[in-house]
Amino acid sequence: MNESINSSKAPEPVGLYPHAKRVGNLLFLSGVGPREKGTKQIPGVELDADGRIQSYDIEKQCRSVFNNVRNILEEAGSSWNNIVDVTVFLTNMKDDFKTYNQLWAEYFGENPPCRTTLEINCLPTPIAIELKVIATID
Numbered sequence: 001m002n003e004s005i006n007s008s009k010a011p012e013p014v015g016l017y018p019h020a021k022r023v024g025n026l027l028f029l030s031g032v033g034p035r036e037k038g039t040k041q042i043p044g045v046e047l048d049a050d051g052r053i054q055s056y057d058i059e060k061q062c063r064s065v066f067n068n069v070r071n072i073l074e075e076a077g078s079s080w081n082n083i084v085d086v087t088v089f090l091t092n093m094k095d096d097f098k099t100y101n102q103l104w105a106e107y108f109g110e111n112p113p114c115r116t117t118l119e120i121n122c123l124p125t126p127i128a129i130e131l132k133v134i135a136t137i138d
Contacts, residue, residue: 009071011035019072027078029133034064053126058096062103078135083113087132093119
């Protein structure tokens with residue numbers, strides 16, 4: 001089985017790709033950011049007239065990303081507890097890692113998935129965090 005999945009609750013992709021792909025009992029999510037469904041609005045982000053980031057709130061972005069991931073997982077027949085591996089992309093490791101790490105502990109509790117966190121210089125939209133997730137489907 002190789003099935004594309006698009007969530008009715010998650011923000012629209014910024015390119016030609018599905019929210020997720022199911023292959024057997026594995027679910028591979030495309031990169032998920034904090035945008036809100038139906039808008040280009042990014043929680044906690046203030047842009048100037050040219051679309052450049054003036055300020056942002058990493059906590060609001062993290063919570064929104066986690067919510068978007070949860071929505072995609074649930075709509076695809078998986079769940080938050082079935083996440084096995086996460087790659088996290090941050091645009092400002094120095095300033096944002098501590099807050100992101102605290103929220104990670106809050107959301108994942110005692111049995112967290114594997115995780116890799118990378119700093120990159122930008123993402124396709126004016127966001128500070130994006131997650132790439134692999135989960136199982138029971």
